[in-house]
Amino acid sequence: MTNWYVITGGPSSGKTTTVNLLRDRGYTTTIEHARHYLDLQRIAGRTVEEVRAKQRQFQRGVLDMQLAEEAALDPDATVFLDRAVPDSLAYYRFLDLEPDPALLTALEHVDYRTTFILDLLPLAADYARTEDTAAQQRIHELLTQVYEALPLPVVRVPVLSADERVQFILDRL
Incomplete structure (x- = not known):
């Protein structure tokens, strides 16, 4: 088993803020690949x-980056991941895309110590986040389903x- 912890949740759930605070406390973290x-x-x-107009290409690009990063991580190192491979399956489902074979293969081998799913915060739009509240909630539901279906x-x-969330996570390692 790896010593990796996934930080996930729907858009605008505070993932990146949480991961950045963990990094500020000295932990190894990853970036959000999307x-x-x-x-x-x-x-x-x-x-x-233009990028989002080609969703299959976009999702595959994100998946490839995630796969490469996870392959390069030391399984014994304590790492907090800003999303992980299973997130891709939730997004493929959200977009009604047939999952990429590379994703299905990777899902057979994922091995995380714990996944922390952050409850949603009010949606905050920015250049990269184009979802509305209904999409935010649906993605969150799909992420929860995907991770809860894994034997982890x-x-x-x-x-x-934000600080209390970090402490909540650290108290559960």
């Missing part, structure tokens, strides 16, 4: 709308202040 992929595409001259521990993290 946002990173969009940023790289924007640097290459594409708009968010899942902990729901209630809405608390």
Whole structure:
């Protein structure tokens, strides 16, 4: 088993804030690959709308980045992941896309110490987050279903202040 902890939840649930606070406390963390992929595409001259118009390509790009990162991590190191491979399955389902074979294969081998699913905060739109409240809630439900179907521990993290959420997580390692 790895010593990795997944931080996940629907859009605008405080994942990145939580992961950044964990990093500030000295823990190894990862980045959210969907946002990173969009940023790289924007640097290459594409708009968010252009990237999102090709959802299968977008989802596969995010998955490839996630797979590469997880393959490079030391399984014995304590790492907090800002989303993980199973998140991709939830997004494929949300978009009514047939899951990529690479995703299905990867899901057979995922091995996380614990997944922390953050309860939703009020939706805050930004350049990368295009979902409305209904989509936010549906994605959150799908993420919860995907992770709860895996044979790995899942902990729901209630809405608390950012520092209290971090402490809630650390108390459950």
